Amino acid sequence: MNALFPAPTEVPPALYGKRERDILMRTMAGLATLRLGWAGLVHRRERLLAADDLRTQLTITDRHSVAHDTDVVSLTLRAPEGGELPRWFPGAHLDLELPSGRVRQYSLCGDPGDIACYRIAVRRIPGGGGGSIEVHEDLRVGDTVWVRGPRNAFPFVVPGYDGSPSTRAHFVAGGIGITPILPMMRMAQRLGVEWTMVYAGRSRDTIPFLAELEEFGDRVTVRTDDEFGLPTGADLLPGVGPGTAVFCCGPVAMTDNVAAAVRQLPDVALHSERFSAPPVVDGKPFQIELARTGAIIDVPADRTALETILETRPATPYSCRQGFCRTCVVRVLDGDPDHRDTALTDAERAAGAMLPCVSRCDGGRLVLDL
Incomplete structure (x- = not known):
């Protein structure tokens, strides 16, 4: 990864044409992949808190409505001093840090070939947790925002490319x-x-x-x-x-x-x-102990640990509720978590990290550093 953004582990050759037809681009992609892999080793570090993720500051350079009812606003983001931004691939999103401290994920909806800017679009959702309202009412052209990413939890597997069986x-x-x-x-x-x-x-x-x-x-x-x-x-x-x-x-x-x-x-x-939390599958009831207060929380079989924690600690940070953004990460001090996320590494889990938006406990109790 570079100094600002987590890098992909591989450069998808599908962006440049089929592998068997373009030897030059295959070579360039291979060199880029090696460089990214080396950079990843150089900059790798343990990350247990979402706040530790690599961040950069971007400037809002354009804002306009893209739906007739004006409830969807498009924002264009650029580096403050201009220049290129890290490439991204269709399906990627940014973690946008809002002025209130909320973190929300928004899909990139611009042109992947344009490396000078990012574009996101946000629908106003009354009563939807405040993130969309804040984007609509508080962010203006010229404002700067902090972002993390791009990350991709919904990659475009191009039919006919890279071994895809689809046509x-x-x-x-x-x-x-x-x-x-x-x-x-x-x-x-x-x-x-x-x-x-x-x-x-x-x-x-x-x-x-x-x-x-x-x-x-x-x-x-x-x-x-x-x-x-x-x-x-x-x-x-x-x-x-x-x-x-x-x-x-x-x-x-x-x-x-x-x-x-x-x-x-x-x-x-x-x-x-x-765009919402998935239902709990094969859940079992368990308990959570908040280590700093000793409070005990019961987690029913059909509810997530995050939901029940929010009832006691409503200021607990969260965003995607689907196990990929890392915003809600907590440290497990005791107990055996049932990890169901797609974001944490084995090393992070071994060090006690857990995402309560999707992960659970197979009965018994978890002691969390909260």
């Missing part, structure tokens, strides 16, 4: 779920991949980036609830058959419908991202 892509986006999908569509278009897309939402006034989607013509189908009613999984997957990779992002109900429909389709791959 075409189909994208499904619901409302603000368009943000990680839009860069994927642009990359598929540039690489000559066959693709289609269904964009769903309440109404045309509420869904962002409609003007940008017009350039893709009839590859994109816009399906709104006020015109067609609530979509079924089949409605969102027209023409999807063997050899298709489906990339889906949006509300839980929509992604669940798509997943159920894909399970009935042979030789169809599903890649998805949701």
Whole structure:
């Protein structure tokens, strides 16, 4: 990783063309991968707290509404002194530190080929925890913000590249779920991949980036609830058959419908991202002891440890609630955690780190340094 951003462990050759067709780019990608690996060894250090993550400061250089109802605002971020930013790949997000201290994840929705700026888009969610309200009401052009990333928990596996068995892509986006999908569509278009897309939402006034989607013509189908009613999984997957990779992002109900429909389709791959906490699966009740106060918290089988901690300590930091952003990391002083995250390393877990948004205890009690 470089001095500002965590680096990917590999440079995806799919950005530059198929491996077997471009020897020069294969060589460049290989050298870049070796350099990133060496930098990772040089800068590697143990990180147990989200606040320890590498951060950089960016300036907001553009801000405008991208939905007719004005409830979605787009922000363009650049380095204060100009210059290039670390490359990112479709599906990546930034951790944005807001003036209040809140940390929220927002997908990058600009052009991955533009290394001079990042773009995010945020929907105003009344009563949604304050992050979106703060972006809409407090951040203006000229303000500086701290970010961590880019990171990628929803990578675009390009059909026909890097060993992907799929031959075409189909994208499904619901409302603000368009943000990680839009860069994927642009990359598929540039690489000559066959693709289609269904964009769903309440109404045309509420869904962002409609003007940008017009350039893709009839590859994109816009399906709104006020015109067609609530979509079924089949409605969102027209023409999807063997050899298709489906990339889906949006509300839980929509992604669940798509997943159920894909399970009935042979030789169809599903890649998805949701904007809410997943349900607890195979949970068992356990207890948490807060070491600094001695308070005991009961965690039911169907609730997360973070939910119950927030009832006692509402100022506890958190963000994604899905086990990948590290914001809620705590230290386990005693007990055997059931780790269910995708962010912590084995060394960090051995040192006592745990993400209570998804991880649990297989019965018994955990003593946390809280």
